Amino acid sequence: MTSSSSDHSSRDVVFASVRRALGVNGAEAPRRQAVADRIAGHPEGVIPARAQLPADEQIALFKAMVEAAAATLVHLPDAAAVPGAVAAYLRARNLPMSILRGADPRLAGLPWQDEPALDVWIGPSDGRQLAGLSHAFAGIAESGTVVMLSGPDNPSTLNLLPDHHLVVVDARDVTGTYEEVWTRIRAAYGPGTLPRTVNWITGPSRSADIEQTLLLGAHGPRSLHVLLVGEMPAGEA
Amino acid sequence: MSVHITSPDFKANARKALADAPLQQALAKVGPGFIGKRAAAADKLPEFKALRDSARDIKNHTLAHLDLYLERFETKARAAGGHVHFAVDAAQARDIVLDICRQLGAKTVTKGKSMISEEIALNDHLEANGIEPVETDLGEYLIQIRGEGPSHIIAPAIHLNKEQVEADFRRVHADLPPERNLSEPTALLAEARGKLRERFLAADVGITGANFLVAETGTSIIVTNEGNGDLTQTLPKAHIVLASLEKLVPTLEDVSQLLRVLARSATGQEMSVYTTFSTGPRRADDLDGPGEYHVVILDNGRSGMLAGQFREMLRCIRCGACMNHCPVYHAVGGHAYGWVYPGPMGAVLTPSLIGIEKGRNLPNASTFCGRCEQVCPVRIPLPKLMRNWREKEFERHLTPATQRYGLAFWAFFARRGWLYRPATRAAMAVLALAGKARGRFSKLPLAGGWTQYREFPAPEGGTFQAQWAARTSAQKSAR
Numbered sequence: 001m002t003s004s005s006s007d008h009s010s011r012d013v014v015f016a017s018v019r020r021a022l023g024v025n026g027a028e029a030p031r032r033q034a035v036a037d038r039i040a041g042h043p044e045g046v047i048p049a050r051a052q053l054p055a056d057e058q059i060a061l062f063k064a065m066v067e068a069a070a071a072t073l074v075h076l077p078d079a080a081a082v083p084g085a086v087a088a089y090l091r092a093r094n095l096p097m098s099i100l101r102g103a104d105p106r107l108a109g110l111p112w113q114d115e116p117a118l119d120v121w122i123g124p125s126d127g128r129q130l131a132g133l134s135h136a137f138a139g140i141a142e143s144g145t146v147v148m149l150s151g152p153d154n155p156s157t158l159n160l161l162p163d164h165h166l167v168v169v170d171a172r173d174v175t176g177t178y179e180e181v182w183t184r185i186r187a188a189y190g191p192g193t194l195p196r197t198v199n200w201i202t203g204p205s206r207s208a209d210i211e212q213t214l215l216l217g218a219h220g221p222r223s224l225h226v227l228l229v230g231e232m233p234a235g236e237a
Numbered sequence: 238m239s240v241h242i243t244s245p246d247f248k249a250n251a252r253k254a255l256a257d258a259p260l261q262q263a264l265a266k267v268g269p270g271f272i273g274k275r276a277a278a279a280d281k282l283p284e285f286k287a288l289r290d291s292a293r294d295i296k297n298h299t300l301a302h303l304d305l306y307l308e309r310f311e312t313k314a315r316a317a318g319g320h321v322h323f324a325v326d327a328a329q330a331r332d333i334v335l336d337i338c339r340q341l342g343a344k345t346v347t348k349g350k351s352m353i354s355e356e357i358a359l360n361d362h363l364e365a366n367g368i369e370p371v372e373t374d375l376g377e378y379l380i381q382i383r384g385e386g387p388s389h390i391i392a393p394a395i396h397l398n399k400e401q402v403e404a405d406f407r408r409v410h411a412d413l414p415p416e417r418n419l420s421e422p423t424a425l426l427a428e429a430r431g432k433l434r435e436r437f438l439a440a441d442v443g444i445t446g447a448n449f450l451v452a453e454t455g456t457s458i459i460v461t462n463e464g465n466g467d468l469t470q471t472l473p474k475a476h477i478v479l480a481s482l483e484k485l486v487p488t489l490e491d492v493s494q495l496l497r498v499l500a501r502s503a504t505g506q507e508m509s510v511y512t513t514f515s516t517g518p519r520r521a522d523d524l525d526g527p528g529e530y531h532v533v534i535l536d537n538g539r540s541g542m543l544a545g546q547f548r549e550m551l552r553c554i555r556c557g558a559c560m561n562h563c564p565v566y567h568a569v570g571g572h573a574y575g576w577v578y579p580g581p582m583g584a585v586l587t588p589s590l591i592g593i594e595k596g597r598n599l600p601n602a603s604t605f606c607g608r609c610e611q612v613c614p615v616r617i618p619l620p621k622l623m624r625n626w627r628e629k630e631f632e633r634h635l636t637p638a639t640q641r642y643g644l645a646f647w648a649f650f651a652r653r654g655w656l657y658r659p660a661t662r663a664a665m666a667v668l669a670l671a672g673k674a675r676g677r678f679s680k681l682p683l684a685g686g687w688t689q690y691r692e693f694p695a696p697e698g699g700t701f702q703a704q705w706a707a708r709t710s711a712q713k714s715a716r
Binding site: 010011013014015017018019020021022023024026031032034035038039042043044045046047048049050065068069123124126127142143144145150151152155156157159160161177178179182192193194195196197198199200201202203204205206207208209210211212213215217218219220221 | 263266267270282283284287288290291295298301302303304305306307308309313317322323324325329373374375376379392393394395397398399402422423425426427430433434437438452453454456462463464465467468471472482487488489490491493494496497504506507508509510511512513514515516517518519520522523524525526534536540541542543544
């Protein structure tokens with residue numbers, strides 16, 4: 001950057017004025033320890049009781065909250081039923097029998113041959129596809145949110161550009177709280193590290209910017225359809 | 238849009254707003270819409286009050302350790318391949334953004350909603366340098382095509398009616414058939430979606446704000462309902478994040494606490510539709526996402542606030558609940574406040590950022606009803622902070638002469654009880670006698686400012702002090 005030298009002095013000015021205002025020099029051991037402890041311990045704070053339910057109630061809450069956010073949901077017995085459910089969704093809405101999905105092995109391994117009329121494309125979206133399919137990392141019962149991680153398997157554009165976003169959520173990945181998701185992401189990516197994009201999506205795109213009238217389908221998908229797959233083993237919530 | 242400051246003209250602005258019929262029609266919907274939705278969302282979550290305490294504590298802890306969390310954020314964001322820039326003031330922030338755009342040869346930039354962008358008047362600067370900024374939040378798009386500033390921090394076009402939007406779309410989207418039907422909001426939304434979709438796909442750079450910056454991971458977060466911020470930051474070559482110092486939070490758990498109070502306080506939603514955590518540019522094997530990721534961290538007077546009584550204001554998470562519940566905001570709307578931050582939070586923040594000389598009217602634009610403090614998700618004592626500004630204003634002799642003389646006159650008596658008590662007793666007696674017939678006055682000498690808009694009730698008995706004395710002696714004799 002051409003501005004790097006001025007950036008650098010600006011940085012020093014900002015840090016100096018913050019420290020002057022706080023009356024510190026930045027080297028105080030107790031302060032540094034407090035910060036290190038908070039990052040390492042990442043304490044949870046207040047967790048709503050509604051997010052700490054037994055397995056079956058947690059799944060029921062997830063379904064109810066997804067629908068309260070104006071998304072739709074079908075509960076399938078297992079992942080093998082996904083291609084049929086995708087085809088049924090498109091047919092019911094009179095959409096072209098075509099879907100764009102990520103390369104996620106959990107989607108690649110499904111029996112797409114069972115739906116010969118359905119064209120399945122793989123890759124990111126360039127805005128021309130009406131329907132996209134991706135696999136969620138998790139679902140959150142507390143608010144009916146699906147958690148999407150960016151990467152070669154699930155490009156972010158699939159979440160945003162198609163009019164209809166279909167999301168597969170494995171029932172075993174439905175957590176009660178946001179915090180459980182962070183625990184799982186830390187386990188998968190290591191502490192202090194995230195994929196480029198973590199999208200929490202709660203319902204389809206909307207706007208109330210014209211006279212506070214809530215309308216669906218602002219810039220993102222007009223419809224969000226959750227394909228919940230399988231059961232959560234009892235006692236796992 | 239132009240952001241020249243008209244806060245010194247608050248009174249004239251307010252008078253104009255009160256006489257503006259379409260504006261009044263739009264403002265009439267603010268309270269009924271937002272207040273009920275927030276209350277319903279808060280009632281549905283028994284832990285809401287405890288979460289507000291938690292949110293306040295997280296912000297207090299972060300502000301007390303802000304230098305260290307900034308260091309951590311910078312280190313982590315760089316480790317993820319991002320660039321972190323610090324800007325002392327608005328001019329530096331504008332130049333940093335322009336510089337990045339120029340390096341990439343950018344012609345158009347799409348923008349997610351950002352109050353920092355408004356604060357630094359970024360659009361004017363980009364336009365003056367040959368780069369076209371395109372606002373993509375529907376509300377921001379509406380005010381951009383009208384050449385206005387936002388009138389609300391989360392609903393920037395809340396001052397407009399759909400008829401005005403229709404007229405603007407017919408004017409600006411002149412390539413579309415003039416006979417098209419735009420009478421319904423759905424048609425307006427569909428037209429904006431179509432128009433902006435082209436811009437999203439063509440933009441060279443995407444600029445968003447940040448609701449939070451997470452020190453633990455070097456992550457910036459945006460919260461939207463439309464998905465415009467996500468398209469803005471995903472499709473172009475570079476994503477530039479504009480954030481101010483106080484957006485820092487320590488950990489992902491901390492931000493989860495804050496997110497539980499943000500949407501509920503703002504729109505009454507359990508959670509906004511899109512909460513997006515961005516860390517660095519696209520990774521080596523990613524198929525989409527921006528090639529560059531820049532975070533511009535702006536001070537612009539905030540570090541100074543850390544030192545004094547206004548540090549609490551830096552807890553603000555920009556939900557807008559204070560203005561949604563403010564009778565003054567309901568009456569005059571956001572533009573009357575004369576700069577980018579309206580309502581109670583603006584009445585405290587604006588003087589901190591542009592100076593009390595220019596902002597002195599705003600902390601006086603309050604009835605002190607206290608609803609803003611009651612609903613603030615991070616429990617900022619807004620009335621107390623407005624009072625602090627009024628004291629500063631008085632100390633610095635910025636209060637108008639009539640008020641100063643009036644106060645001096647009252648203080649002369651108040652300090653001399655032997656004079657004050659008989660004088661007020663006599664005045665009460667005269668007023669009570671004069672107002673006996675109607676029970677109220679529609680005109681009073683020296684109180685024209687009051688009686689011009691409402692009647693003054695006639696006193697019914699003795700002074701407060703006389704009644705108090707009578708009551709205490711009655712209680713004593715009853716014992």
